Amino acid sequence: MSMPTLQKRRIIEYIKQGKRFDGRKLDQFRDFEVQLGISENAEGSCSVKLGKTEVYAGVKMSTIEPYPDGPNEGTLSVTLELGAMADNDFDLGAPRIEAVEMARVIDRGIRESGIIDWEKLCIKSGEKVWQISLDIYAVNNDGNLFDVAALAGLIALAHAKFPVYNEKEGKVEHELTNTPLPLKKEKMSFNLTVHKVGDSFVLDPSLEEEEISDYRLGMALADNDGEVRITAMQKGKEGGISESDMESILKLVEDSFKGLHKKVTEMVWK
Amino acid sequence: MAKTESAYKKRSDGRKFDELRPISAKVGVVPSADGSAIYQSGKTRALAVVRGPRILHPKHMENPEKGILRFTYQMMSFSVWDRIKPGTSRRGQEIGKVSEWALNEIVDLDAFPNSVVDVIVQIPQADAGTRVAGLNAAAMALAQAGVPMKEMVSAVAVGKMDRTLVADVDKEEEDFEEGEGATDIPVCLTSRTKKIALLQLDGKISIPELKEAISMAKKACAKINEIQMKALKEPGKEIKG
Amino acid sequence: MEERKIVVPGETIIQGDEFLPGDGTRREEKDIVACRYGLADLSDRLVRVIPLSGVYVPRRGNVIIGTIVGVTFKGWLVDFGSHQNGFLNVAEVPRYIGKGELRDFLDFGDVVCAKVFSTDGNNIDLSIKLRGFGKVEGGQLIQVNPNKVPRVIGKEGSMVNLIKEATGCDITVGQNGVVWVGSEKIENELAARKIIEFICENSFVAGLTEKVENFIEKEFGKKIKSRDVQPQSEEKEEPMGEVDA
Numbered sequence: 199m200s201m202p203t204l205q206k207r208r209i210i211e212y213i214k215q216g217k218r219f220d221g222r223k224l225d226q227f228r229d230f231e232v233q234l235g236i237s238e239n240a241e242g243s244c245s246v247k248l249g250k251t252e253v254y255a256g257v258k259m260s261t262i263e264p265y266p267d268g269p270n271e272g273t274l275s276v277t278l279e280l281g282a283m284a285d286n287d288f289d290l291g292a293p294r295i296e297a298v299e300m301a302r303v304i305d306r307g308i309r310e311s312g313i314i315d316w317e318k319l320c321i322k323s324g325e326k327v328w329q330i331s332l333d334i335y336a337v338n339n340d341g342n343l344f345d346v347a348a349l350a351g352l353i354a355l356a357h358a359k360f361p362v363y364n365e366k367e368g369k370v371e372h373e374l375t376n377t378p379l380p381l382k383k384e385k386m387s388f389n390l391t392v393h394k395v396g397d398s399f400v401l402d403p404s405l406e407e408e409e410i411s412d413y414r415l416g417m418a419l420a421d422n423d424g425e426v427r428i429t430a431m432q433k434g435k436e437g438g439i440s441e442s443d444m445e446s447i448l449k450l451v452e453d454s455f456k457g458l459h460k461k462v463t464e465m466v467w468k
Numbered sequence: 469m470a471k472t473e474s475a476y477k478k479r480s481d482g483r484k485f486d487e488l489r490p491i492s493a494k495v496g497v498v499p500s501a502d503g504s505a506i507y508q509s510g511k512t513r514a515l516a517v518v519r520g521p522r523i524l525h526p527k528h529m530e531n532p533e534k535g536i537l538r539f540t541y542q543m544m545s546f547s548v549w550d551r552i553k554p555g556t557s558r559r560g561q562e563i564g565k566v567s568e569w570a571l572n573e574i575v576d577l578d579a580f581p582n583s584v585v586d587v588i589v590q591i592p593q594a595d596a597g598t599r600v601a602g603l604n605a606a607a608m609a610l611a612q613a614g615v616p617m618k619e620m621v622s623a624v625a626v627g628k629m630d631r632t633l634v635a636d637v638d639k640e641e642e643d644f645e646e647g648e649g650a651t652d653i654p655v656c657l658t659s660r661t662k663k664i665a666l667l668q669l670d671g672k673i674s675i676p677e678l679k680e681a682i683s684m685a686k687k688a689c690a691k692i693n694e695i696q697m698k699a700l701k702e703p704g705k706e707i708k709g
Numbered sequence: 710m711e712e713r714k715i716v717v718p719g720e721t722i723i724q725g726d727e728f729l730p731g732d733g734t735r736r737e738e739k740d741i742v743a744c745r746y747g748l749a750d751l752s753d754r755l756v757r758v759i760p761l762s763g764v765y766v767p768r769r770g771n772v773i774i775g776t777i778v779g780v781t782f783k784g785w786l787v788d789f790g791s792h793q794n795g796f797l798n799v800a801e802v803p804r805y806i807g808k809g810e811l812r813d814f815l816d817f818g819d820v821v822c823a824k825v826f827s828t829d830g831n832n833i834d835l836s837i838k839l840r841g842f843g844k845v846e847g848g849q850l851i852q853v854n855p856n857k858v859p860r861v862i863g864k865e866g867s868m869v870n871l872i873k874e875a876t877g878c879d880i881t882v883g884q885n886g887v888v889w890v891g892s893e894k895i896e897n898e899l900a901a902r903k904i905i906e907f908i909c910e911n912s913f914v915a916g917l918t919e920k921v922e923n924f925i926e927k928e929f930g931k932k933i934k935s936r937d938v939q940p941q942s943e944e945k946e947e948p949m950g951e952v953d954a
Contacts, residue, residue, distance in 0.1 A: 614763020619719025
C-alpha cells in the first residue's frame with residue numbers, strides 16, 4: 199500500500215525522540231546473516247541478509263583484451279538487478295534507473311579503494327587480462343538494499359578463486375584453483391548510506407524510513423591508518439543537504455566508522 | 469529400461485534409471501512476496517516468487533474477463549559456468565511462455581479481472597532441469613500465495629541417452645553424445661487429473677519410447693508432488709526427499 | 710475434524726456423499742477437493758478451506774482502511790492493498806463537496822476508513838457516509854495478513870478489546886488487513902503493534918487468547934483477562950464480515 203501521510207508523521211515524530219518503530223537506535227544496524235557458496239558454478243558467491251533484506255552476489259571470471267590505457271591491468275564490471283522478485287514496486291523488464299546508479303556507485307567504491315591489485319590480473323601484457331564480473335541480485339527488499347548489495351559484492355570477491363587458465367590452449371578451464379583474487383585487505387572500503395528522516399539521520403533504514411527520507415547520502419568508506427577515507431559518494435533523491443546537515447552526517451560517519459569497519463572486516467574476510 | 473544394445477549402461481552418479489536426484493523443497497523464503505518457494509533437484513536450484521493478484525501494468529495487457537498469469541524466468545549470471553548476461557534471454561522468454569501455459573491449466577483467476585499474478589523464477593545454480601525445477605517451485609509458491617488452484621503441477625525432465633530412458637537428467641547426461649545422443653524431454657503433469665500441462669522434446673524418439681517416457685514422468689511427478697505437499701504443509705521448513 | 714490440517718490444492722479433504730462443498734472446495738464424485746491452500750474446516754456437513762494467505766478480496770459491507778492515491782473530478786481512488794483500487798464517489802461523502810474542493814477534503818496520502826458498499830469483483834465502490842467512517846487522523850497503520858483479521862478481532866471483538874485495554878489505544882481493524890492504532894503516546898501504539906504481531910504469528914495455535922494474555926503480562930507487566938474487558942460501544946470499530954475464533 200502507498201505511504202500514508204499519517205504514517206510518515208508518526209515515524210518522523212518517533213525518530214525525533216531518537217527512537218525507531220522496531221526498537222533500534224538511529225545508528226543501529228539489524229542482524230547480518232551470511233551464507234557462502236550459493237552457486238557451485240561461480241568463482242565466488244554468497245547470500246547476505248540484513249534483517250529481512252536479502253541479496254545474492256556472484257563472481258565470474260573471463261579473459262579479455264585489456265583496455266588501451268591499461269595494458270597490464272585487469273578489469274571489473276558490476277551489475278545490480280533490482281527485479282520484481284524482491285519488491286512489489288520493482289518492475290519486470292528493463293533495469294530501473296536506481297539499479298544502474300547503485301551498480302555504478304558500488305563499482306566506483308571498489309575501484310577507487312584500490313582493493314583490487316589490477317596488475318596481478320594480467321595474463322599477457324597488452325594481449326590478455328582477467329575480467330572480473332560481479333553480479334548482484336536483490337532477493338527481498340526490506341530496506342537498505344544499497345548497503346547490503348555492496349557488502350555481498352565484497353564478500354563474493356573476497357571468497358572468489360581464480361579458475362584454471364590453460365596457457366597452451368589459451369582458455370579458461372571449468373575448474374577452480376585455490377588461489378584467491380588479488381585483493382589488498384587493508385584497502386577494503388564498505389558502503390554506508392545515511393538517510394535524512396525528518397530532522398534526524400538514520401543508518402540502515404527500514405523500508406518505510408527509506409521511502410519517507412528526504413534524501414540519502416551513500417558513501418564508500420575505507421580505513422586510512424585509523425582515519426576515515428571516503429572513496430565514493432553519491433547523493434540520491436531530491437532533498438537538499440544544508441551545511442549543518444553535512445556536519446551532522448560526517449560526525450555520524452566518524453562515530454560509526456570504527457564499529458562498522460570492524461564488523462564488516464570480520465564478515466568479509468572470515 | 470536399458471535395451472542391451474544401448475550405449476548408455478550406467479549413470480555417472482550411480483542412480484537407477486528411474487531414480488530422481490536428491491530433492492530439497494522449502495516454502496516461504498522471500499518474506500515480502502505473497503508466495504515463494506525453493507525447489508532443488510541435485511545441484512539445480514530454482515527460486516520462485518509470486519506477487520499478486522495485483523494491478524496490472526501496462527494496462528493494455530489487462531483481460532476484463534479474468535486475471536492473467538505472467539511467468540518470468542531468468543538464470544542468474546553465475547548459475548552456470550559460462551556467465552550468462554543478467555536479464556531475460558530468448559530462451560528465458562520461451563520457457564516463460566510454456567511455463568505460463570502449464571500454470572494456466574490449473575489456476576482459476578476468474579475472480580480477478582484486470583489483475584495479474586506475477587510468477588518470477590530465478591535460477592541461482594544450474595545443473596540441467598532448470599525449467600522443471602522452476603515449475604515445481606512456482607507451483608508451491610502459487611499455492612502459498614493463496615491463488616485459487618484446481619490442483620498442483622509437478623515437472624520432471626526425462627531423458628533418452630542413446631536408447632535408455634532416464635528420469636531427472638543432469639548436465640553430464642544432457643551432453644551425452646554416443647549412439648543417438650541425448651534427447652531432453654521436460655514434462656509437467658497436473659497432480660490430480662494427471663494431464664500433460666507442458667511437454668517439450670529436443671532430440672529424437674520413437675513412439676513406444678515416448679510412451680515409456682511419459683509413463684516414467686508420471687511416476688516421477690507423483691513422487692515430486694508428495695514432497696511439494698509436505699513442504700506446503702510445513703511452511704518454512706526444508707523438506708528433503 | 711478435531712485439529713484443522715493444512716490442505717493443498719487438488720488434495721482430497723474428505724470423502725462421502727453427505728458432505729457439502731463450501732468455500733475453497735469442490736465436489737468430484739465422492740471426494741471433496743481443495744481448490745485453495747489453507748486449513749480444512751468441517752462444521753455440520755459443510756467442508757470449507759479457511760485461507761492462510763491470499764490477497765484481500767473485498768465483500769459488500771466490509772470495513773476497509775486505505776490511502777488516497779488518486780483524485781478525479783468525481784471522487785477519489787483508494788489503495789487498500791487489494792488486487793484493484795477502490796473508488797470513493799463524491800456522492801458517498803456525508804457533506805457537499807464543490808467542484809475543485811475534493812483535495813481540500815481528502816488529499817493524496819490521506820487515510821480513510823470506508824465501507825465497501827458495492828463491488829462486482831472488478832469495480833469496488835466505497836462509502837464514508839455512515840457515522841464512524843471518514844478521514845483518519847493521527848496514529849499509525851499496521852499491515853497484517855488479511856486472512857488473520859478474524860483472529861485480531863476475536864469473537865465479538867474480544868481480542869481487539871483486550872489489546873485496547875492493555876495498551877490504552879484506539880483501534881480500528883480493516884478487513885483488508887490494515888489496522889489503525891492511535892494514542893497520545895507512540896509507545897502505546899508500538900505496544901499494540903507488538904501484540905498484533907504476536908497474534909498473527911500464533912494465529913492458528915489453540916488457546917490463543919490465553920497465550921496473548923500471557924504475552925501481555927510478560928511484555929508489559931499487565932494482568933488482564935479477556936473476559937473481564939467490557940466491550941466498548943464505539944460505532945467505528947464494529948467491523949463486519951466473518952469473525953472466526
